[in-house]
Amino acid sequence: MLAVVIAAGAVLAVLQTRRAQDDATRAEVTDTAVAVAQAPSTLAGVRGPDPTAVLQPVTEALRRATGMDFIVVMAPDRTRYTHTDPAQIGKPFSGNIDRALAGQTFTETFTGTLGPSIRAVTPVRDADGRIVALVSAGVTRTHIGEQVREQLPIILVAALGGLLLATGSSLLLRRRLLRQTHGLGPGELRAMYEHHDAVLHSIHEGLLVFDRSGEVAEVVNDRARTLLDLPAGPVRRADLPVSLQRLGAGVVRDEMHVTPDRVLVVNQDVVEHGGRRIGTVLTLRDHTELRDVLGELDSVRGFAESLRAQAHEAANRLHAVVTMVELGRAEEAVNFATAELELSQSLIDRLTGSVAEPAVVALLLGKVERAAECGVELTVTGDTQLDSADPLTPHEMVTLLGNLIDNALDEVGHDEDAWVEVTVRRDDTASSSELFVRVADSGPGMSEELFTRATERGYSTKTDHYGLGLALVRRLVARHGGELRARREPESAVTVRFSQ
Structure with missing residues (x-):
């Protein structure tokens, strides 16, 4: 294609050169003819008795000097006084002279005695302005062709x-393109793009491919936009949820991230080629439903552990009662068994009487037993009163309370005289209704800044789930338009309010 373009350009250059040479020739023959016609010697020679003898040597010398092929001085009746070929002298001039006889200077292309030529014809005037002769100067096409051939x-x-x-440029460009496309041709690239595009938009995992800087996403599939609620158009790292913005450009393995609507498992890998980093690939899997199921499983497991602990404790108590009976101390055995039964039954009766949701009652009883195993005193305050979990569902209420209590138990750890206090109640007025949840503990607590960072961090590794519970709580509270706060004075506590 380049050869054809350059050949066409060369042909056009030749044609342009020939046209320019024709224009230059017209100007030269015109200047020469006018100069000869205006020379005083020409007028004197024409008026002399022998114009040829006077003018022929002069015109031939001028012709050789200017490169003209002929300079002809003629009478108004076309009779030649001069010519390059002396045999043509005295013969009539072949060509158009009408406009020159009318007083004009003009040029034309005409085939004369020397062949095709470009010639100019101009009048010779005397002192009174009368036309007494004509001058024609010209260059043959053959001569012009030689001049073009020289160029x-x-x-x-x-x-x-x-x-x-x-x-050379094409070869270098081809080499660079093949290097950048790893040797793939246009057809192969098109097929690869079509296949990859179909795969990227059909997989059920979210996928984002970032450039070398890690800030601009060059590929975002449909699933990623759905999971992260991203609008159409370009995506930058700053457009992602806060926890994903903090990933940086390193390798990430199975981190749990909580967005306002979903729980996501995130992996990130660095892509290299030839030892050079070319970008990062971020994948997202939706574990929202799985996380909910795992939450329910954790609750059931907690209930089972609580029942196991109660069964073990009941066996110990029963063994003590039987031993006391065998020792003949029946009255003391009755008092011991009754006291333990009254203590456990009192808590059950109080919770079932004040809390209308069975799942919440079961959760609180299970957490009391778990706290006891950890050496922590967990109490449910006397003002706990819950006739309905609205606007939360029972499952959401269990998620909220369970995570807050678990975080409190993790906070106090194995401190001496550690305690946790739980309050759940509904405050109703004539114009509004408010669901209030408060979990206090004997731990040092978190500042507002640390608490905000913990709830916004929203990620967890497989071995450390601290922060994930608070992020789940924050997501739930935000979903229902509630208020989540933490304070350290006069005691460490986290409070949640839902107004209706």
């Missing part, structure tokens, strides 16, 4: 140089 080598050399430069 052909330059044009051909320029065209050849352009062709060599274009060919």
Whole structure:
């Protein structure tokens, strides 16, 4: 294609050169004819007895000096006084002279005695302005062709140089393109793009491919936009949830991230080629439903552990009662068994009487037993009163309370005299109704800044789930338009309010 373009350019250059040479020739023959016609010697020679003898030597010398092929001085009746070929002297001039006889100077292309030529014809005037003779100067087409041919080598050399430069540039460009496309041709690239595009938009995992800087996503599939609620158009790292913005450009394995609507498992890998980093790949899996199921499983497991602990404790108590009976101390055995039964039954009766949701009652009883195993005193305050979990569902209420109590138990750890206090109640007025949840503990608590960072961090590794519970709580509270706060004075406590 480049050869055809350059060849066409060379042909156009030749044509342009020929046209320019024709224009230059017209100007030269016109200037020469006018100069001869206005020379005083021409007028004197024409008026002399022998115009040829006077004018022929002068016009021939001027013709050789100017490069003209002929300079003809003629009478108004076309009779030649001078000519390059002496045999033509005295014969009539062949060509148009009408406009010159009318006083004009003009040029024309005409085939005369010397062949096709470009000629100019102009009048010779006397002192009174009368036309007494005509002058014609011309250059043959053959002569013009020779002048054009003299310039052909330059044009051909320029065209050849352009062709060599274009060919070398094309080879270098091809080499670079093949290097950048790993040797794949256009057809292979098109097939790869179509296949990859179909795969990227059909997989059920979210996928984002970032450039070398890690800030601009070059590929975002449909699933990723759905999981992260991203609008159409370009995506930057700053457009992602806060926890994903903090990932950086390193390797991440199975981190749990909580967004306002979903729980996501995130992996990130660095992509390298030839030892050079070319970007990062971020994948997202939706574990919202799985997390809910795991939460329910954790609750059931907690209930089972609580029942196991109660069964073990009941066996110990029963063994003590039987031993006391065998020792003949029946009255003391009755008092011991009754006291333990009254203590446990009192808590059950109080919770079932004040809390209408069975799942919440079961959760609180299970957490009391778990706290006891950890050496922590967990109490449910006397003002706990819950007739309905609205606006939360029973499952959401269990998630909220369970995570807050678990975080409190983790906070106090194995401190001496550690305690946790739980309050759940509904405050109803004539104009509004408010669901209030408060979990206090004997731990040092968190500042507002640390608490905000813990709830916004929203990620967890497989071995450390601290922060994930608070992020789940924050997501639940935000979903229902509630208020979540933490304070350290006069005691460490986390409070949640839902107004209706």
